[in-house]
Amino acid sequence: MAATAALLMALLALAAAATPATQATPSATPPGEKTTHIKLYWHDVVSGPNPTVVQVARAATTSSSKTGFGAVMVIDDPLTEGPGLNSSTLLGRAQGTYMSAGKDDVSLLMNMNFVFTAGRYNGSTVAIMGRNAVSSAVREMPVVGGTGVFRWARGYAQARTHTLDLKTGDATVEYNVFIKH
Ligand SMILES: *[C@@H]1O[C@H](CO)[C@@H](O)[C@H](O)[C@H]1NC(C)=O
Ligand SMILES: *[C@@H]1O[C@H](CO)[C@@H](O)[C@H](O)[C@H]1NC(C)=O
Helix, strand or coil: CHHHHHHHHHHHHHHHHHHHHHHCCCCCCCCCCCEEEEEEEEEECCCCCCCCEEEEECCCCHHHCCCCCCCEEEEEEEEECCCCCCCCCEEEEEEEEEEECCCCCCEEEEEEEEEECCHHHCCCEEEEEEEEECCCCCEEEEEEEEEHHHCCCEEEEEEEEEEECCCCCCEEEEEEEEEEC
16 A cells, blocks of 8 residues: 555656646647638629628718718628639638728728538638728738637638729638637
């Protein structure tokens, strides 16, 4: 009995001595967690017979506002692998809303789910909610959650305008999404 206890004490002491080495890397990803990077293109189609973004509300003052302050849009935007809306593989849809939340600057509040309908993430979703200052070259928004393979997700998305048709408002935006899950 006593010998066993002594052995146990010795093992515990060894374990304690080894602990600082493992604690030296506090940023290490917990077992089972990984980081996934997804690059895709988001298409806001305003023009044509089949728009993927519709305005559902606006303030009485929106039309006189330079920033569109108070406008609310609903989107069901295609997400494709490459930049070509019609030529590239459809990976899913961005479903949600965005609203003009900037009185003096063009600043959107994005609130959307990336719903994957093809490829390796088919059936999973990623929830993105955050500020999109559209005139900035790179806009960063938080990933606040997910479902399917993205359960427990957290991370961030970076948006860069790929093309913007100033006449129609049609836009293609490159999204790089970094997700821990
Ligand atoms: C994509 O196809 C639709 C319908 O076929 C067409 O109206 C639209 O102009 C095309 N868009 C691009 C960017 O080629
Ligand atoms: C995505 O998953 C659904 C449901 O499992 C399946 O019916 C569909 O064929 C899949 N789509 C692709 C493109 O793999």
